[in-house]
Amino acid sequence: MRFxxxxxxxxxxxxxxxxxxxxxxxxxxxxxxxxxxxxGECGACTVxxxxxxxxxxxxxxxxxxxxxxxxxxxxxxxxxxxxAFMDEVGAQCGICTPGMILTAITLxxxxxxxxxxxxxxxxxxxxxxxxxIYRAIHxxx
Amino acid sequence: MTMLNxxxxxxxxxxxxxxxxxxxxxxDDLRFPGMLHGRTIRSTIPCGRLTAVRFDFDPTGxxxxxxxxxxxxxxVTLIADDQPCLVEREIRHVAEPVLLLAHENxxxxxxxxxxxxxxxxxxxxxxERSPTTFKTILIEKGDLLAGFAAADHVVxxxxxxxxxxxxxxxxxxxxxxxxxxxxxxxGSIQCPFYAHRALAVILGDLVARVxxxxxxxxxGFGGKEEYPSGIAAHAALLAxxxxxxxxxxxxxxxxxxxxxKRHPAIVRHRTGLxxxxxxxxxxxxxxxxxxxxxxxxxxxxxxxxIHAAGPYRCDxxxxxxxxxFTNTPPNGAFRGFGAPQTQFGVEVHMExxxxxxxxxxxxxxxxxxxxxxxxxxxxxxxxxxxxALEVLRTAVRRSGFRxxxxxxxxxxxxxxxxxxxxGSGFTGSGELKLASRATIELTATGVRVLTSSTEIGQGTRTxxxxxxxxxxxxPYEQVEVALPDTGVVPDSGPTVASRxxxxxxxxxxxxxxxxxxxxxxxxxxxxxxxxxxxxVTGQYEQPEWIRWDEIDYRGDAYAAYAWGCDVVEVELDxxxxxxxxxxxxxxxxxxxxxHPALARGQVEGGTAQGLGYALLEQVVxxxxxxxxxxLTNYIIPTTLDTPKLDVVLLEHPYAxxxxxxxxxxxxxxxxxxxxxxxxxxxxxxxxxxxxxxxxAIREAACASP
Numbered sequence: 001m002r003f004x005x006x007x008x009x010x011x012x013x014x015x016x017x018x019x020x021x022x023x024x025x026x027x028x029x030x031x032x033x034x035x036x037x038x039x040g041e042c043g044a045c046t047v048x049x050x051x052x053x054x055x056x057x058x059x060x061x062x063x064x065x066x067x068x069x070x071x072x073x074x075x076x077x078x079x080x081x082x083x084a085f086m087d088e089v090g091a092q093c094g095i096c097t098p099g100m101i102l103t104a105i106t107l108x109x110x111x112x113x114x115x116x117x118x119x120x121x122x123x124x125x126x127x128x129x130x131x132x133i134y135r136a137i138h139x140x141x
Numbered sequence: 142m143t144m145l146n147x148x149x150x151x152x153x154x155x156x157x158x159x160x161x162x163x164x165x166x167x168x169d170d171l172r173f174p175g176m177l178h179g180r181t182i183r184s185t186i187p188c189g190r191l192t193a194v195r196f197d198f199d200p201t202g203x204x205x206x207x208x209x210x211x212x213x214x215x216x217v218t219l220i221a222d223d224q225p226c227l228v229e230r231e232i233r234h235v236a237e238p239v240l241l242l243a244h245e246n247x248x249x250x251x252x253x254x255x256x257x258x259x260x261x262x263x264x265x266x267x268x269e270r271s272p273t274t275f276k277t278i279l280i281e282k283g284d285l286l287a288g289f290a291a292a293d294h295v296v297x298x299x300x301x302x303x304x305x306x307x308x309x310x311x312x313x314x315x316x317x318x319x320x321x322x323x324x325x326x327x328g329s330i331q332c333p334f335y336a337h338r339a340l341a342v343i344l345g346d347l348v349a350r351v352x353x354x355x356x357x358x359x360x361g362f363g364g365k366e367e368y369p370s371g372i373a374a375h376a377a378l379l380a381x382x383x384x385x386x387x388x389x390x391x392x393x394x395x396x397x398x399x400x401x402k403r404h405p406a407i408v409r410h411r412t413g414l415x416x417x418x419x420x421x422x423x424x425x426x427x428x429x430x431x432x433x434x435x436x437x438x439x440x441x442x443x444x445x446x447i448h449a450a451g452p453y454r455c456d457x458x459x460x461x462x463x464x465x466f467t468n469t470p471p472n473g474a475f476r477g478f479g480a481p482q483t484q485f486g487v488e489v490h491m492e493x494x495x496x497x498x499x500x501x502x503x504x505x506x507x508x509x510x511x512x513x514x515x516x517x518x519x520x521x522x523x524x525x526x527x528x529a530l531e532v533l534r535t536a537v538r539r540s541g542f543r544x545x546x547x548x549x550x551x552x553x554x555x556x557x558x559x560x561x562x563x564g565s566g567f568t569g570s571g572e573l574k575l576a577s578r579a580t581i582e583l584t585a586t587g588v589r590v591l592t593s594s595t596e597i598g599q600g601t602r603t604x605x606x607x608x609x610x611x612x613x614x615x616p617y618e619q620v621e622v623a624l625p626d627t628g629v630v631p632d633s634g635p636t637v638a639s640r641x642x643x644x645x646x647x648x649x650x651x652x653x654x655x656x657x658x659x660x661x662x663x664x665x666x667x668x669x670x671x672x673x674x675x676x677v678t679g680q681y682e683q684p685e686w687i688r689w690d691e692i693d694y695r696g697d698a699y700a701a702y703a704w705g706c707d708v709v710e711v712e713l714d715x716x717x718x719x720x721x722x723x724x725x726x727x728x729x730x731x732x733x734x735x736h737p738a739l740a741r742g743q744v745e746g747g748t749a750q751g752l753g754y755a756l757l758e759q760v761v762x763x764x765x766x767x768x769x770x771x772l773t774n775y776i777i778p779t780t781l782d783t784p785k786l787d788v789v790l791l792e793h794p795y796a797x798x799x800x801x802x803x804x805x806x807x808x809x810x811x812x813x814x815x816x817x818x819x820x821x822x823x824x825x826x827x828x829x830x831x832x833x834x835x836x837a838i839r840e841a842a843c844a845s846p
Binding site: 031131 | 308393598745
């Protein structure tokens with residue numbers, strides 16, 4: 001298995017049907033990708049595959065062969081969305097935050113509130129009521 | 142006069158960077174050398190006996206634990222000590238833990254076939270027909286009969302609320318690590334000392350030292366208050382037997398099937414009113430479905446009962462409350478702790494009173510709301526900080542309630558409101574019994590705060606650091622907050638009951654003032670440099686005016702109350718019978734917002750969770766088990782289900798709170814459900830229960846005249 005992970009080529013010897021989520025967390029040691037439900041409902045495991053936000057719990061690792069995968073660790077620690085989530089308290093318990101930030105990246109520049117709501121509809125947050133997350137995304141854009 | 146530099150400012154969260162970068166370490170992110178994974182085998186019947194356990198696999202590499210492996214007492218200790226850690230013979234609910242397995246390979250572990258032989262007996266599911274009462278509470282004020290005799294009108298009604306699942310996004314997770322002749326448990330835990338006490342009882346004398354360390358916690362809402370004690374024990378038993386670290390993480394299905402939920406409730410009201418709409422007699426019956434073990438039902442019932450008459454003045458009140466046994470997984474702590482159920486009842490009832498007497502719903506409430514100096518159902522005189530009228534008037538004005546109510550008449554839109562209040566801290570003499578402690582110690586760069594109060598998203602670390610910074614007169618950045626580790630921090634009581642800011646924060650404030658006095662003109666770092674370490678531990682001091690009679694349920698139930706009013710606008714789809722919230726106005730009076738952005742976050746999040754409780758979140762129980770134990774069909778609000786939330790925070794300082802702060806965390810969950818149902822009432826639909834899912838709305842609409 002070869003793919004690009006956070007701008008680095010990786011080659012892994014893993015079962016092709018292993019969940020991308022488990023490969024990232026266990027084989028690559030990238031635990032910023034979280035498991036909330038294991039059935040693609042909560043979005044806590046969202047990563048970017050070739051620029052699209054996908055639930056890593058639903059993706060067999062064979063599907064990312066040759067693809068570009070970005071996890072929260074790939075953003076470093078000074079991405080505008082990360083700063084905005086801190087400034088606007090878009091993260092409370094923080095378990096949905098990596099997935100939220102990665103999905104927010106796919107919304108493009110200056111998204112409208114309606115676009116943000118549609119775009120984040122697959123990412124559940126139980127703490128914020130989403131308002132602070134909207135404030136963070138507006139601030140970053 | 143203390144200068145406020147941090148308090149009242151939305152300073153950066155202490156944990157912000159870790160959470161925004163994915164570096165924060167939650168329980169499932171931790172790995173230990175030689176670690177095994179754990180699995181729980183559970184009962185499949187709601188009531189009966191376990192007769193045999195059959196293994197159909199090669200046990201090599203497996204660690205197997207049943208009740209005979211418990212070195213101490215087979216009980217998850219809490220209030221009643223009735224819940225076994227592992228089933229011996231009697232089964233009281235589906236998904237009761239029977240057997241534990243561990244293996245280093247997760248696939249092998251979960252692939253191992255284990256069959257239980259169970260002998261079913263007749264279960265009880267209806268709390269009103271249950272032969273077993275866990276707890277009764279009776280609150281009496283004035284003369285109920287005389288009140289009804291003087292009444293011009295009597296209005297009656299029954300109101301029902303369903304289960305609610307917490308849906309913290311991080312499922313339950315703990316890791317037990319045998320080390321240094323003791324046992325260390327890391328976990329997603331709200332109350333490390335609860336788990337510590339439970340472990341000590343289960344492990345007994347065999348394990349000399351037990352230590353519980355909270356890991357970063359992905360939401361709790363009460364669901365990680367008492368429940369993790371049992372999981373911690375399971376992991377520890379496996380670790381004890383295998384001699385290796387054991388990680389026990391629930392998947393979502395197991396989490397929803399097995400763990401506690403909000404108690405379903407039936408609330409009956411019979412209310413006497415004078416001709417001009419004054420409450421003259423309130424007779425309230427509250428029934429909570431406790432599930433199969435007592436857990437915290439007695440105290441959930443207590444808070445529910447005390448809040449059951451709403452924030453209203455009435456001279457003649459009887460509140461008779463009981464928590465009942467049923468053969469369903471035990472219900473437990475959930476944000477609001479009984480108060481959302483009983484306040485749903487009273488606020489929907491108030492709306493029906495307004496309707497049947499032809500009174501304006503705002504005026505009816507204005508006439509009856511508690512004012513400073515009035516007494517509650519327990520006879521407590523509310524203080525000058527009582528803001529009930531102000532929150533009502535602010536919410537009505539800001540939302541355009543009166544104008545919209547006229548404009549929406551006869552349309553598919555409705556607008557409704559609900560008043561609510563929430564007592565901060567443990568009930569009655571509870572805080573005195575807890576005798577919480579908190580420590581501040583000097584460091585080379587400032588101070589470190591040591592408490593067992595956990596950060597579960599609400600902002601504990603940040604808010605405590607702000608309080609200490611201003612009480613000491615040092616920059617916020619110079620205050621560190623220690624990890625809740627029972628081996629290091631004092632017992633500050635559990636992180637529950639909206640007490641972390643008001644109660645523990647106050648102990649920290651006083652402790653910081655004590656240190657400030659010792660330092661003279663030096664900063665903490667300077668003092669540390671010259672004189673070496675200094676640590677001061679403060680203890681809770683009850684305000685001297687508090688009087689509480691635990692037997693008669695009379696007196697000062699809570700040191701302070703926070704006040705709220707919600708106005709909800711809804712829209713009905715007449716084809717699908719779906720009701721959607723369109724806009725919500727929330728006015729909350731909380732004493733003092735230590736961190737305005739965090740406070741607002743609590744209100745917004747609690748309101749969204751309350752909207753889910755009102756409209757979406759339906760636990761379907763079949764033969765005593767949750768039939769929809771997954772996020773595909775147990776629906777919590779998404780971005781598309783959560784409307785615009787307009788939040789106003791008011792501040793009437795409470796003298797006994799840090800910088801005037803009262804409790805806040807639970808308050809906002811009390812209001813949304815009754816406000817939603819009262820808005821649906823404006824559409825001419827007589828809904829008296831939640832969740833008001835489309836099927837229920839359709840049924841009510843077809844039954845309404």
